[in-house]
Amino acid sequence: MIRASSGNIQGPLLTSSVLSDWLAQRLARDGASPIYRQLHHLLQQAILLHTLTPGSKLPSSRLLADELAIARNTVTNVYEQLALEGYVRTLRGSGTYVVDNTADEIVGRDERAGLATASSAAAEHRGSLLSARGQRLISTAGASNRQWGAFMPGVPDVTTFPARVWSRLQNRYWRRPQAELMTYSTGGGYGPLRQTLADYLRTARSVRCAPEQIIITTGIHQSVDLAVRLLADVGDVVWTEDPCYWGMRSVLQSSGLQMRPIPVDAEGLNPSAADLAEPPKLILVTPSHQYPLGMVMSLARRRMLLEYARRTKSWIIEDDYDSEFRYASRPLASLQGLDTAGQVIYVGSFGKILYPGLRIGYLVVPEALAGKFAIALAELYREGQGVQQAVLADFIEQGHFTSHIRRMRNAYGMRRQLLMDAIANRLGEPLPVLGDEAGLHLVARLPDTANDQLIMREALAAGIATRALSTYFSDPAQAPRGLLLGYACVPDQEIGPSFGTLANVIERYLG
Ligand SMILES: Cc1ncc(COP(=O)(O)O)c(C=O)c1O
Known part of the structure; x- marks a missing residue:
């Protein structure tokens, strides 16, 4: 599982206390950087460098939290984030495992050869083909492959774009x-x-x-x-x-x-x-x-x-x-x-x-x-x-631009109202809503005890795209919880049924 010595990482050391020690040595407690971010970064590095080898089991969140004397929620959120990014996989009732990523294997082999002599900082950078800032960019990347449908935030209704007008204008230039x-x-x-x-x-x-x-x-x-x-x-x-x-x-x-x-x-x-x-x-x-x-x-x-x-x-x-x-x-x-x-x-x-x-x-x-x-x-x-x-x-x-804005403002205003109505009607206790006066999305608040990232993932599995509010904050573990719901690209008649599907997921996790 983890290979570690004082600075570098070598030899098979398989107990959770080794991982805890390794992490404890590296977590700075001076308040300069949130513990969540540090823990996330360290575990990511350990996986990229094959310090944590594919298939190895991470300690339970309770155990790691106890050993590091940090909130369990912080560990849970970090594990969930790593799962979202494809570094680990959680098997229900079994535990959290480092994912076997064969595409990384060549890098991993070179790394293992070089690790014994490298300083830990240099080794951390060499854990990937990328520069340190490149790694940071990839590891915190937010763009979704899904760009359409209920309730993808920030996406306008592209089906109403006046394509005929555009094409006529464009043809003139190509003629x-x-x-x-x-x-x-x-x-x-x-x-x-x-x-x-x-x-x-x-x-x-x-x-x-x-x-x-x-x-x-x-x-x-x-x-x-x-x-x-x-x-x-x-x-x-x-x-x-x-x-x-x-x-x-x-x-x-x-x-x-x-x-x-x-x-x-x-x-x-x-x-x-x-x-x-x-x-x-x-x-x-x-x-x-x-x-x-x-x-x-x-x-x-x-x-x-x-x-x-x-x-x-x-x-x-x-x-x-x-x-x-x-x-x-x-x-x-x-x-x-x-x-x-x-x-x-x-x-x-x-x-x-x-x-x-x-x-x-x-x-x-x-x-x-x-x-x-x-x-x-x-x-x-x-x-x-x-x-x-x-x-x-x-x-x-x-004048096509201003008339398109006018038309879309009316359409989005209607969809926003349909979503607000669905939110108010569908759940026993309606969710408080923020930011509905403008734009293409609103924020449905969830109780601060809710795990919005988990709800986001489960909703996606049910076919509904959302974004978890906490992920927009610098410290997601301490952030308010909620879901960003985009309504602009959802046809009127789909808003109620799609929110119904989402509400089922929310209810399941809010208990
Ligand atoms: C706050 C904010 N700024 C900028 C953008 C993206 O702008 P562009 O597509 O022009 O790069 C987005 C897209 O969602 C956004 O939400």
Whole structure:
């Protein structure tokens, strides 16, 4: 099972107390990093390095928790996370076993040969073909293979996309192909798209910008990646909201930034005095619709954050991913529109409004940065998509974009209500709901004793996709429990029956 000596790992040592000792030596109890994360990372490394060999049985969660003097819940959650990631398998009534992954075997063999001489830090990195940050990216990856159906959060209804209109607009460009739309694109994207987008953002989102400040990208992921590369260095601190979107966590972490999760309250990002005393390089926020909880950042908090960024020369990245879909009121003004000091980078996407696979999004950057962002974009990614960008410009210009938003807002508003009704009616004790005023998903809260990751897995086995709320927090073991339920891509008539299936699973685990 585990091979260990003082620093390196060698020779068969099969008892749980050896694993506990090995872990106990490595767990830092200084509060700098949550125990959950450390334990998860250590066990992952031990499996990747074949320190824990395939087929070996992990100690029971109770035993390991006792031996490490930590909460049993923490161990249970770590085991469940490892099972979710495919490192271990839990057999009911038997225990938790390291999965036999033959694809890793070649790496494992080389590793075992090298382990005796390697330092444990180097050995940890060599446990995979990947760099340390590459390993971190893969081990915390959140993207799901399932991208459609009840209740996949964040997915719009792509079946209602006006494909005929799009195809007609597109055909015009292919009938008389233009060389400049088929070569690499330079200068931040197709000019007419930047122009029409500037007009739209000014009126719909109160964004202050000239077309030159708009840089067309493949979406928010690429926009943030670009901003990080241009504005921060490896090791710089970035504040993220706690909870936050796993995709942004992946982009930031794999760029070598130090993540500092800052709690949110009903008014949005809520840094403490201690946080404020150490200004970060970047601050990533979702002020119009906190992801995933759904609150709106208050005006007082917006002013505070802008003033703080001005004083400390931090950059604020405003992720405005879905604010077109607000049901009871008009879309809210952007944070960027209040910025007088040029500290805000605004990022948006067409993924939620049109369709995610389109891969077109944009940044709005302060004037002084616009030329540099355009150069870096072409330099790093050799942008293209000229024809798609031209079609999109016409689509917006001719009014199809705003009418599609209007149509989808009505459709999603109806689906949201159907889901709220199902939640209220189906369970004996209705679940409290958060974040239902806007967007494509809501959060159904579960009692804090519920294991939302287990419920998520069991629901998936029953055909229903959800995401566990706790996984969006920096410390899932201590996080509130709940399920993110996306309703936008679920046909009206399927919402009630699909929630019925999910409710059966929830009831089974809530007892
Ligand atoms: C908060 C948030 N930001 C960004 C994105 C992704 O944006 P894009 O598809 O443009 O990369 C998502 C997708 O779910 C999201 O939830």
